[in-house]
Every structure is written in structure tokens, then in C-alpha cells.
Amino acid sequence: MSADASLHEKRLAALAETFASHIPFNQVVGLHFRSLSTERCELVFKMDDKLVGNYVQGILHGGVIATALDVAGGTMAAAGLIQKHGDASENDLSIRLSKLGTIDLRIDYLRPGRGQEFCASATLLRAGNKVAVARMELHNENQELIAVGSGTYLVG
Amino acid sequence: MSADASLHEKRLAALAETFASHIPFNQVVGLHFRSLSTERCELVFKMDDKLVGNYVQGILHGGVIATALDVAGGTMAAAGLIQKHGDASENDLSIRLSKLGTIDLRIDYLRPGRGQEFCASATLLRAGNKVAVARMELHNENQELIAVGSGTYLVG
Amino acid sequence: MSADASLHEKRLAALAETFASHIPFNQVVGLHFRSLSTERCELVFKMDDKLVGNYVQGILHGGVIATALDVAGGTMAAAGLIQKHGDASENDLSIRLSKLGTIDLRIDYLRPGRGQEFCASATLLRAGNKVAVARMELHNENQELIAVGSGTYLVG
Amino acid sequence: MSADASLHEKRLAALAETFASHIPFNQVVGLHFRSLSTERCELVFKMDDKLVGNYVQGILHGGVIATALDVAGGTMAAAGLIQKHGDASENDLSIRLSKLGTIDLRIDYLRPGRGQEFCASATLLRAGNKVAVARMELHNENQELIAVGSGTYLVG
Numbered sequence: 001m002s003a004d005a006s007l008h009e010k011r012l013a014a015l016a017e018t019f020a021s022h023i024p025f026n027q028v029v030g031l032h033f034r035s036l037s038t039e040r041c042e043l044v045f046k047m048d049d050k051l052v053g054n055y056v057q058g059i060l061h062g063g064v065i066a067t068a069l070d071v072a073g074g075t076m077a078a079a080g081l082i083q084k085h086g087d088a089s090e091n092d093l094s095i096r097l098s099k100l101g102t103i104d105l106r107i108d109y110l111r112p113g114r115g116q117e118f119c120a121s122a123t124l125l126r127a128g129n130k131v132a133v134a135r136m137e138l139h140n141e142n143q144e145l146i147a148v149g150s151g152t153y154l155v156g
Numbered sequence: 157m158s159a160d161a162s163l164h165e166k167r168l169a170a171l172a173e174t175f176a177s178h179i180p181f182n183q184v185v186g187l188h189f190r191s192l193s194t195e196r197c198e199l200v201f202k203m204d205d206k207l208v209g210n211y212v213q214g215i216l217h218g219g220v221i222a223t224a225l226d227v228a229g230g231t232m233a234a235a236g237l238i239q240k241h242g243d244a245s246e247n248d249l250s251i252r253l254s255k256l257g258t259i260d261l262r263i264d265y266l267r268p269g270r271g272q273e274f275c276a277s278a279t280l281l282r283a284g285n286k287v288a289v290a291r292m293e294l295h296n297e298n299q300e301l302i303a304v305g306s307g308t309y310l311v312g
Numbered sequence: 313m314s315a316d317a318s319l320h321e322k323r324l325a326a327l328a329e330t331f332a333s334h335i336p337f338n339q340v341v342g343l344h345f346r347s348l349s350t351e352r353c354e355l356v357f358k359m360d361d362k363l364v365g366n367y368v369q370g371i372l373h374g375g376v377i378a379t380a381l382d383v384a385g386g387t388m389a390a391a392g393l394i395q396k397h398g399d400a401s402e403n404d405l406s407i408r409l410s411k412l413g414t415i416d417l418r419i420d421y422l423r424p425g426r427g428q429e430f431c432a433s434a435t436l437l438r439a440g441n442k443v444a445v446a447r448m449e450l451h452n453e454n455q456e457l458i459a460v461g462s463g464t465y466l467v468g
Numbered sequence: 469m470s471a472d473a474s475l476h477e478k479r480l481a482a483l484a485e486t487f488a489s490h491i492p493f494n495q496v497v498g499l500h501f502r503s504l505s506t507e508r509c510e511l512v513f514k515m516d517d518k519l520v521g522n523y524v525q526g527i528l529h530g531g532v533i534a535t536a537l538d539v540a541g542g543t544m545a546a547a548g549l550i551q552k553h554g555d556a557s558e559n560d561l562s563i564r565l566s567k568l569g570t571i572d573l574r575i576d577y578l579r580p581g582r583g584q585e586f587c588a589s590a591t592l593l594r595a596g597n598k599v600a601v602a603r604m605e606l607h608n609e610n611q612e613l614i615a616v617g618s619g620t621y622l623v624g
Binding site: 104 | 178179180181182183184185205206207208209210211212213217218219220222223224226227230254257258259260261262263264265268
């Protein structure tokens with residue numbers, strides 16, 4: 001592995017650690033990373049009573065789904081920044097990452113959010129100098145597609 | 157007040173009670189109604205450490221904003237159902253409401269979610285037999301517009 | 313081929329004929345079908361001076377892209393109706409198709425619309441009794457992904 | 469009127485002239501400005517056989533509506549640039565305007581596009597250094613709200 005690739009991986013690992021452990025609302029939902037590369041990420045979380053939106057049917061709240069998909073998309077926007085600025089100092093990169101923000105988000109709710117464990121995945125459709133666009137999906141443990149989304153992120 | 161208007165108001169009050177007290181994730185966010193009519197609703201919630209998305213800046217998580225706007229829009233879709241089926245039995249209305257669901261949601265994040273108290277408001281743009289469309293806004297206590305959204309709901 | 317499959321294909325062919333030849337604005341853009349099945353459709357159109365949006369750069373107008381993606385998504389919503397109501401009479405199906413309409417549409421513009429020939433493709437993400445959701449893509453002749461979209465259609 | 473305000477108005481007038489006369493697809497739809505300020509714009513166009521999407525009902529094609537709303541939103545993004553860079557040279561402003569582009573667009577189709585004359589209006593929700601967000605509406609000559617939209621534009 002080249003030094004660069006190694007630096008890259010360390011930074012992605014640090015990103016995953018930050019997102020999962022230092023963002024309070026991500027901990028409320030119970031998000032943690034199953035995988036993260038510059039190509040794709042997978043975030044998982046377990047069904048929990050407090051995440052329910054329709055108490056008759058016992059399904060995920062739409063806001064939980066939006067949260068997981070926004071975080072997955074934002075993670076890829078951050079991963080794109082890490083890749084694009086591979087030679088930036090730790091401090092410079094940290095400043096860039098702290099400015100990253102969601103511009104807009106669309107979620108299509110396709111099926112009721114039933115299941116025991118959910119996986120929010122994302123890939124980048126556009127990794128520009130100012131704006132990144134990600135496409136996201138939410139599956140349950142039976143690989144049923146529950147929701148898809150599209151998010152635009154400011155990365156400049 | 158006519159008997160109908162009175163029944164109407166009782167049902168809206170019951171709806172508000174259900175949304176605020178019986179939907180677990182709404183309680184996580186701390187949503188409660190400031191007002192609810194067939195024209196418009198306002199849901200408020202207070203800033204709280206656990207709702208933070210960017211711990212450096214101390215601003216609301218995008219998923220919290222999406223949650224509040226989705227609930228505000230869904231409330232208006234439900235209020236539209238109550239108005240449209242004014243002569244339905246309690247049971248019939250209850251079945252209709254339990255089937256109500258978000259089809260899709262768009263959120264535009266306009267400004268960082270800074271503040272002490274937030275208000276998510278919604279009005280209906282379309283109240284059809286199968287589909288309702290709501291427009292939503294999130295303001296902080298200084299009346300700064302933090303986000304807007306648009307949601308499509310299945311009400312048939 | 314079974315009689316049903318044959319009826320199916322005839323109806324899809326009639327749908328393609330209607331969309332390409334009897335919808336005036338589709339003719340303005342020059343849309344015609346490369347393929348259409350119940351799984352997926354591909355609509356193609358050629359670059360033309362009148363379709364330009366940025367005359368300095370000579371690229372497609374965003375409205376042309378939105379048009380092509382909306383038609384591709386709507387076609388799949390119609391194809392879903394044809395499949396779901398396989399035993400309906402010609403007249404019944406025709407009434408259903410005439411009521412089909414776009415509820416909402418999101419387009420992400422990923423790259424400038426440069427090229428000689430463009431292909432708008434669509435697949436169904438959801439084929440419900442009242443609502444269909446399609447995902448769309450626009451490529452140029454070099455297989456560059458120019459735009460993606462998501463559309464919700466009323467099919468009830 | 470101050471010299472600046474006068475320069476401002478000249479540049480807005482030049483912008484309107486460019487959008488209406490030098491963008492081929494805007495001419496296909498027949499768009500022209502009724503008004504344009506840094507606060508708001510109104511674009512009008514007349515019903516025409518070639519703009520029809522549903523030939524049974526004789527209503528506007530969804531792509532025509534998307535076109536008009538995208539142009540209205542993009543105009544406000546451009547007007548925001550003109551305001552923000554009030555002291556820029558003609559050449560510098562022209563370069564900035566030529567780079568302006570739609571990042572994404574959402575349209576909600578609320579009512580069938582019936583009427584004789586349509587007005588697409590837009591206001592800015594966000595006028596940042598890199599990204600502008602506009603909210604758009606389409607009315608017919610009876611002030612019926614036919615569609616609303618939201619667009620994100622790259623202006624950096």
C-alpha cells in the first residue's frame with residue numbers, strides 16, 4: 001500500500017469514528033458504519049421502539065429514514081473531499097469538513113420500514129469543487145428496498 | 157359553533173394528541189403542537205444536546221429538521237382527511253388515518269439550524285382523494301427561515 | 313408466446329406510438345422510443361439547435377432534460393398500469409391511462425448536456441394501486457451520465 | 469436614482485433580453501418577461517398547441533412547466549449574482565453568468581395545466597456565494613396555482 005493510500009484510509013477511518021461517535025443525533029438513531037470507502041459507504045442501525053413512527057404498524061419513522069440517508073450521503077460527500085484533497089494538512093482538511101453541509105435532500109419512501117436491522121448505503125453521482133451529489137438507498141435485513149434518496153452537499 | 161365544527165375540532169385535537177404523545181420518535185425530538193387547524197399547523201421543539209448534527213457549530217442535525225417538517229406536512233394531510241370525511245365514523249376515520257403515509261419529501265436547508273426554539277409549520281397545496289401535497293417551513297425563535305420543504309402524502 | 317403476453321406487447325407498442333406521435337410537446341423535443349418493456353424503457357432524441365439552453369456552451373436546456381426524464385418515468389408508470397390491469401378492456405385501460413399524471417418530479421443535473429444523441433431511460437421503483445415511483449437517467453452517446461431523476465405518478 | 473441602481477437596472481434588463489431572445493428553447497416555449505427585479509421575476513407564455521402534453525385534455529406538458537419554472541428560478545439566481553457583484557466589470561459578470569447552472573430542481577404538479585396564459589414567478593430563498601435556492605410558482609390567467617417548484621443553482 002502506498003503512503004497516500006494509507007493516509008487516505010486513516011482519514012476515512014477517522015471520519016467514520018467522528019460521524020458515529022461525535023454526532024449526538026447519529027447516536028440517538030444508533031448509526032454505525034459497516035463499511036466506508038471512497039466508492040461507497042454502508043451505515044447500519046437496529047430497529048428500536050423509540051425509532052417508530054406508526055405505532056399501529058410498528059414501522060420506522062420517516063424522519064429516521066431521512067436521517068440515515070442524509071448521513072450516508074453526507075459521508076460520501078466528505079469522503080470525496082478527503083480524496084480530492086489528498087495532500088492537504090490535517091488542519092486544512094478539518095476546516096473543509098467542518099463547513100460541509102446538506103443543501104437539499106429528497107427521499108422517496110417506497111415500502112413500510114419493517115425489519116430488525118437497516119442498512120443505509122450511498123454512492124457519489126457528482127464530486128465537484130463546490131457541490132457533491134449522492135444517491136442513497138435504505139434496505140432491511142431481507143434486502144427489501146425501503147427508500148431511496150438523493151442529496152446535494154456543499155463541499156467548497 | 158355548529159355540531160360539525162365541534163366534531164371537527166375534537167378530531168383535530170385528538171390527532172394532535174396522537175401525534176405528540178403516541179409516536180415514539182416525535183417524543184425523541186420533543187415535538188408538540190402550538191396550533192392546528194384545517195388551514196395550518198405549527199409544531200415546536202426546543203434545542204437539545206442530543207439533536208445536534210455538527211458538534212463544532214452546535215447546530216441542528218439535518219435529520220431532525222427533516223423529521224419536524226415531515227410530521228408537520230403529514231399532520232396537514234391528516235387534517236385534510238378529517239375535513240374531507242367529516243361525516244365518517246370514528247372507526248372509518250381511524251382506519252384511513254392509519255394508512256396515511258409519506259410518499260416523498262424534499263427539504264431545502266437554507267441556513268444553519270441555530271436557535272433555542274424551532275417552529276415547523278405546514279399548509280396544504282393539494283388535498284386530493286388519493287394524494288395530498290404540503291409545503292413546510294422551519295423557523296427559529298428569531299423568525300429566521302432555516303429550511304423549507306415539500307411533501308407528498310398518500311391519503312386514499 | 314401466450315395470448316396474454318401478446319396482448320401485453322400490443323398494448324405497450326400502442327402506448328409507445330401514442331407517446332411518440334400524439335403528444336405535441338414530445339414531438340417538439342423529438343422523443344422516440346428505442347425500447348419499451350414492463351421492466352424498462354429507453355427514449356432517444358438528437359441534439360438540435362432549438363433544444364439549446366446555454367448558447368455560449370451549446371448545451372441542452374434543463375427543461376429539455378426534465379421533459380425527457382418526465383416522459384420516460386411516466387411511460388413506466390403507464391407500462392405498470394398495463395401490466396397490473398392485463399385483463400382490462402381496451403376502453404377501461406384507455407380511461408385509466410388518460411388519468412395518469414405526474415405528481416412530482418426531481419431532477420439532478422450532474423454534467424453539462426453535451427452530445428449528439430441522448431437517451432432517457434427509466435425503471436419503476438414502486439408500482440402501487442394509486443401511486444407509481446420511477447427512477448430515470450439521461451446519458452449521451454458516449455454513455456456519460458448527464459442527469460438523474462425521480463418521479464411520482466398518480467395511477468389510481 | 470443612483471448610478472449604481474441605474475447600472476443594476478441596465479444589467480437586469482440585459483439579462484431579461486438574453487434569456488428571452490438568445491436562449492433557443494425559451495423561444496420554443498414562448499417565454500418572455502413581464503417583470504424582473506432583484507426581489508422577484510415573472511415570466512409569461514401563452515397556451516399553444518405544441519405545448520400540450522395530454523391531447524385528450526388539452527393541458528400543458530409537464531416538461532413545459534418544468535422549463536418555465538427552471539428559467540424563472542435561474543433568472544433569480546442570475547439576478548442575485550448581479551446584485552452581489554454590483555461593482556464587477558461587464559466582462560467579469562458575463563463570465564460568472566455563463567457558468568451559472570441548475571444543480572437540481574423539484575416540481576410539484578398541483579392542478580392540470582389549463583388556461584390561455586401562464587405566469588411563472590420566482591423569489592430567492594438563499595443567495596449564497598456558491599449556491600442559490602429559488603422557490604417558483606406557476607399560475608394561469610385565473611390565478612389558479614398549477615405548480616410549485618424549488619431549484620438549486622450553482623453561482624460560484
